[in-house]
Amino acid sequence: MKKNRIKVIPAKKGETNRVFARPATLRDIDNHYCAGCGHGIIHRLICEVIDELGIREKVIAIAPVGCAVIAYDYWDFDVTEAPHGRTPAVATGIKRTRPNNIVFTYQGDGDLAAIGTAETIHAANRGENITIIFVNNGVYGMTGGQMAPTTLAGQKTATTIYGRSLRREGYPIRMLEILAPLPGARYLERVSVHSAHETLRAKRAIMKAFKTQVDGKGFSMVEVLSMCPTYWGMSAIKAAERIRSDVATFYPLGVVKTY
Amino acid sequence: MKAIKVKKPSGKIKINKDRCKGCYLCIVNCPNGRIKIAEDLNVKGVKPAIFSPGNCTGCAMCAVICPECIIEVYR
Numbered sequence A: 001m002k003k004n005r006i007k008v009i010p011a012k013k014g015e016t017n018r019v020f021a022r023p024a025t026l027r028d029i030d031n032h033y034c035a036g037c038g039h040g041i042i043h044r045l046i047c048e049v050i051d052e053l054g055i056r057e058k059v060i061a062i063a064p065v066g067c068a069v070i071a072y073d074y075w076d077f078d079v080t081e082a083p084h085g086r087t088p089a090v091a092t093g094i095k096r097t098r099p100n101n102i103v104f105t106y107q108g109d110g111d112l113a114a115i116g117t118a119e120t121i122h123a124a125n126r127g128e129n130i131t132i133i134f135v136n137n138g139v140y141g142m143t144g145g146q147m148a149p150t151t152l153a154g155q156k157t158a159t160t161i162y163g164r165s166l167r168r169e170g171y172p173i174r175m176l177e178i179l180a181p182l183p184g185a186r187y188l189e190r191v192s193v194h195s196a197h198e199t200l201r202a203k204r205a206i207m208k209a210f211k212t213q214v215d216g217k218g219f220s221m222v223e224v225l226s227m228c229p230t231y232w233g234m235s236a237i238k239a240a241e242r243i244r245s246d247v248a249t250f251y252p253l254g255v256v257k258t259y
Numbered sequence B: 001m002k003a004i005k006v007k008k009p010s011g012k013i014k015i016n017k018d019r020c021k022g023c024y025l026c027i028v029n030c031p032n033g034r035i036k037i038a039e040d041l042n043v044k045g046v047k048p049a050i051f052s053p054g055n056c057t058g059c060a061m062c063a064v065i066c067p068e069c070i071i072e073v074y075r
């Protein structure tokens, strides 16, 4: 537990010690995500890491197509946008032309593991010095909860109304394990935001991924298991519980590859 | 017998109630049961989470899980 200690923030006037407040790079506005959606938590973790590393002025993020398409409205640092699945290609171009910037992509599982599979694998294989934050919520959220390559066997979605059939739709895909054998991939870890405890671990992994890039070590990717209560058809609390009981059993948490 | 001094838990949180979406993840993540569901609706039309003072330790677990980032924690 000691590792999970929360940093004390200097108090506002007339207050006791503030130990938790909104990070400076997370704009103080409402987000558009559904109640209990993991995107909000992951946005904040990224902001905390950027603030703590002091790299706000150097960061360039690439927002995806998916529910996080307007992430640039929430992040108070430089963000651009790429067509669906193409963020690793855009990140490659930016990083190669501006090697002193810290470049990361934020992608859903439809974005990264379906339409953007080629971009992801080749960016890792080329050993691009970029960071990918991969949000695995097992569905296409933005377009109405269709099956994603990551959808679990038997899971009901808008396009698998009787549950994903392995015979018809194939097996769910573990992207980190696919990337691991590539020499260009340096740091790969899977984390989750289904509980406060796991969220603190997720932050450490995101920190390590950014440090990998800052230190010039090469390609880093963190897969974050995230709740989509809306298209899982359950409350946020049940969705978080489902990650613990089902999703994290198929997608084991932990470091897949490190240097 | 020497008296043992027990430090009283002295945490406190503030929830921005009109921005709460009512996911209640903070409630299930509080180890001390210090967060309850309000009786009345907020401007979003949901019953927001509210702090119920007591043995809050300021551990910040509620704030760490809140997807809206609307909980401030004091110790």
Ligand SMILES: Cc1ncc(C[n+]2csc(CCOP(=O)(O)OP(=O)(O)O)c2C)c(N)n1
Binding pocket: A065, A066, A067, A068, A083, A084, A107, A108, A109, A110, A111, A112, A115, A135, A137, A139, A140, A141, A142, A143, A148
């Ligand atoms: C080239 C292209 N093909 C398809 C789409 C439609 N589309 C928009 S979002 C999306 C999937 C989003 O799912 P995911 O990446 O898992 O993100 P989530 O919404 O779940 O966060 C698709 C297929 C598109 N916008 N552009």
Ligand code: SF4
Binding pocket: A032, A033, A034, A035, A036, A037, A038, A039, A067, A137, A141, A142, A227, A228, A229, A230, A231
């Ligand atoms: S549809 Fe799912 S992923 Fe999209 S905002 Fe809602 S809960 Fe989040």
Ligand code: SF4
Binding pocket: A036, B015, B019, B020, B021, B022, B023, B024, B025, B026, B027, B048, B049, B065, B066, B067, B068, B069, B070, B071
């Ligand atoms: S976690 Fe945040 S949004 Fe969810 S109920 Fe608690 S205060 Fe409200």
Ligand code: SF4
Binding pocket: B011, B012, B013, B029, B030, B031, B032, B033, B034, B035, B055, B056, B057, B058, B059, B060, B061, B062, B063, B073
């Ligand atoms: S700071 Fe800790 S003890 Fe206090 S309300 Fe939040 S989770 Fe509960």
